[in-house]
Amino acid sequence: MAQQDSTGLQSLLEKQQDDMISNAVPTVRERKKTLLKLKRLLVDQEAALIEALVTDMRRPAFEAFSFEIALLLNEIDYVCRSLTKWMRSERSIHSKFGYIETIRKKRSPFGSVLIISPWNYPLQLALMPAISAIAAGNRCVIKPSEYAPATSKLLQRVISQTFSPEVLTVVPGDVQTAKQLISRPFNLIFFTGSQETGKAVSQQAAKQLIPVITELGGKNPCILDETGYSPEAIREIVWGKFLNAGQTCIAPDTLFVHESIYAKTLSEIAAVLLSFYGDHAKESKDYGRICNRAHFEKLLHVLTQGKIRFGGDYNAEELFIAPTVLTDIPSESPIWHDEIFGPILPVIPYANLESLLHQQVIQRDALVAYIFSKHKPCIKLLENHMRSTTISINQVIQHGANPHVAFGGVGRSGHGSYHGKAGFQAFSYEKTAYNVYRYLTVPGKFPPYSDQNLHIVKKFRKWLL
Template sequence: MTTNVTVEALEIIQKRQRLHCQKIGRRNLNLRLDALKQFKRLLIENEERWLFALNEDLGKPALEAYATEVAFLLNELDHTMKHLAKWVKPTVKRRLLLSGLEKTSVMAEPFGSILILSPWNYPLQLALGPALGAIAAGNSVVLKPSEYAPAVSQLLAELIPQYFAPDLFFVVEGDGEVAQMLTNMRWDFVFFTGSPQTGTKVYQAAAKHLTPVALELGGKNPCIVDDTKLNPDTVKQIVWSKFLNAGQTCIAPDTVFVPRAYFTQFLEQAKQQIIEFYGERPIESKDYGRLISLKHLAHVEDFLKDGEIFYGGEVDQATCFMAPTLMTHVVAGSALAKDEIFGPILPIIPYDSIEEIVSQYQQLPVPLVVYLFTKDKQHIQYIQEELESGALSVNQLMVHVTSPNAPFGGKGQSGLGNYHGEASIKTFTYQRTLYQKKTPLLLPQQFPPYSEGALAALKRFRRIIF
């Protein structure tokens, strides 16, 4: 186990973070806004270093890295800074009762010292996104980045101390043993992004201390195309979104369903679109990323046995490369049919009715998102009513996650809780009530011994008594 801090040192940091939250973070909005400005400086002043590290870890092209990681975070920061004062303002309500004037104030209170465990696929966005939300809500943060994205992890550990004091934001590097050490500690809140399997372990560890958690997990996201929306632009969106970050995106379309009459046409269009994007030899393309590790490459490559490769399938272990791959004739009940792929393999399945797709996905865990391409309002209503998901995105792929007004999260195996924008403030705070009441006189019927008419009076006037 290799880490830059001991449990004893972390406990001291936790204590300082909780004290900071109690004395400063809870009420000082200006200090929260100053911290968000520091996040912006952290991103902007080191932009080239972030892009280089993202390329080192995942082979991300500069435009892709900037759009999905840096720009995403800058937009989140701008939106949060603009609206934070309104989001954290206490809600006050009053009632006039027979017994007096009641005033109830509900405040969003930060939890304290928060542990964030971030993944490797978007190692900057998914580390700093939850962190900025937690700090905006008045908390302090200990961040454990993924060791599978070492360039970004090391850069986070180097730069964050230059912009934040440890009583506000601290980074712990290390492997799975370090993560286990951290989750065994008592935190005020735990935020995890990763696989359902690891998320279950995090949840169980937090439960020992009755610690609240948010889990952002995976999902086998269906993409349903009907005959009203089958066109080149739809195919372009699907191919782009699937092979962005070499398919290592939790909200990527996992499987595409196409009307049987247009199945062959769709396959050919998707193949040509891959060639337009990445050329005849994607391994030579500067616009196509790499898988994170040989272990993950082997895992994704194993899916190739569960169907027929229509296009792609090439693998180069020396560079952790797998070509954009289209697959057909998926074996029923196979891993490719049931499990999240999280790589550059796109199964394409013909269908005769949308009802058969719905029936299939009703038997699977709830996905993070369902994608539907249609002009038919009845199809939209049907999918919305019959399929559960964290989101339903119509005629767009993945961009819903960029909307600051759209809470991001799943249900069941795809997640617990959500964040982004105002949803982050709600997730990283608890509701605390301040109750006040001016009581000119006490109603004698309230106290024992109860009179014979007290129950009858209570039934008659209950709405204005309490």
């Protein structure tokens, strides 16, 4: 990045932080006004945004609207309805020996927030955290992914036409741009992407003591036991897996099927895929493409790690990989521990859920764990085993669109949650005003201390402190 660009980034950050200092923290009315401007932008630019998403990902227009624009509109509506309640300060009064204390708590914005978004949902994952940040009263800088150039370019243009850069701005660029931004003294960084890059971002931020929220994905297991099998369940799983050509952080990564229903599950998966995308998925208008060449090459290697039971076709020129089902995975295959993030579904039989969990082939801190079952002990067993922030029962993906459900990871799948109230809290911190009214002087509080005073403190500590 040129020195002039670097200077411009520093100037932008200083303007945002100076604006936070010189102006009062945005009121609830001002925050709602900003959010409603963003909503109007999404509505007015709907056609252009869908066109950009289709250009970048060959994504069906239905998916582009439903899982990018509609989610953002619903989040804004929910936040605007709830924001007044979330912003109310909490006040309490406590009476103790010799004094009365009042405690008043409120949420305060961090300041200037950097949002680094990925390529798989380039609009939603850029603006969803921005909605939370704005609701909490922050200023925002968004660094969109260079692997979604059409969406990135459009987002920069429409944001700059709608918002002052001191409030919300988009800074496009490559990995060098991201490194330059991370080196700046932002007050908070929000990153969505791979574990490897997330570690690098966190390490750089730690040098400046900047807090970081990371959303890193993971190998989301999907358990299908003999009580949970139905054609409807298979359709749900297949839809969630191959949505956006498998490039969804909360997609089922690997399907573990009870051995008693293994054969018919494979048969039903094939039937559902044919009903979704036809005999030639490459010709289906409802099936997307892999976003970039590097990820395409990685997925080609995954295709060699098991027996192809369905699909397996690909076209390098179009970055197309057919919906694929793999079985008979060798024990030494990397697919057991590496996130797939593509349209390849390993289907693995198991005899007993407890034994399966003890084999340690399931990532306990995955972003989400799915189970299709009517057997409550099995559901409870998975809940107790997983460290994931979400255990989803008899559905996939849907929880990610619900603003009442905190969206985030733990351990290898990330740190921190957002969406709805969780997002408002993640992008703010608790500020406390503590006031004491004394009406008695407490003897022995100040040095020199005595053994008698220590005895008094031990005896009456509940009332003194």
